Amino acid sequence: MIFTAQERRSLAQRFNSRFHESRGSRWFAVDAAELEGYTWVQVLLRNDANSFHYPVEARIATSTTRPQLAQAFFLLAFINSYWEEFFAEDENVFIPIDWSPYEHQGEKFHLRGQVFNRRIEKMADELLAEQP
Numbered sequence: 001m002i003f004t005a006q007e008r009r010s011l012a013q014r015f016n017s018r019f020h021e022s023r024g025s026r027w028f029a030v031d032a033a034e035l036e037g038y039t040w041v042q043v044l045l046r047n048d049a050n051s052f053h054y055p056v057e058a059r060i061a062t063s064t065t066r067p068q069l070a071q072a073f074f075l076l077a078f079i080n081s082y083w084e085e086f087f088a089e090d091e092n093v094f095i096p097i098d099w100s101p102y103e104h105q106g107e108k109f110h111l112r113g114q115v116f117n118r119r120i121e122k123m124a125d126e127l128l129a130e131q132p
Helices: 004-019 069-090 118-130
Strands: 027-035 037-047 053-061 100-105 107-113
Touching: 004 027, 027 053, 027 069, 037 069, 053 069, 069 107
Parallel strands: none
Antiparallel strands: 027 037, 037 053, 053 107, 100 107
């Protein structure tokens, strides 16, 4: 685990405070982990009904020369800049839904994100489960 539960809550509070006026009734959650040789970070924006569920994920190959925590903060800073642009452009800026390569400050990493309506998905799954 890269961040403790308290650190994840603290980071989410920073995102929630920073974008308080833009996010409306939605809220942020932050997660990070080491997955299959990558430092992975996710900043999720969602609402309570889960009809707006937008995880923005970034991953960078785990380095032997750069601490994993530094990599995670680098990815968080990049995701933060994405959210700035997202809200500045009236939520009309999106990133690819599949892992796509990016380069920033000489670092190569991947980014992806997709808006989901988990509420409708759950309703559809329940409806399909009822079918004979």
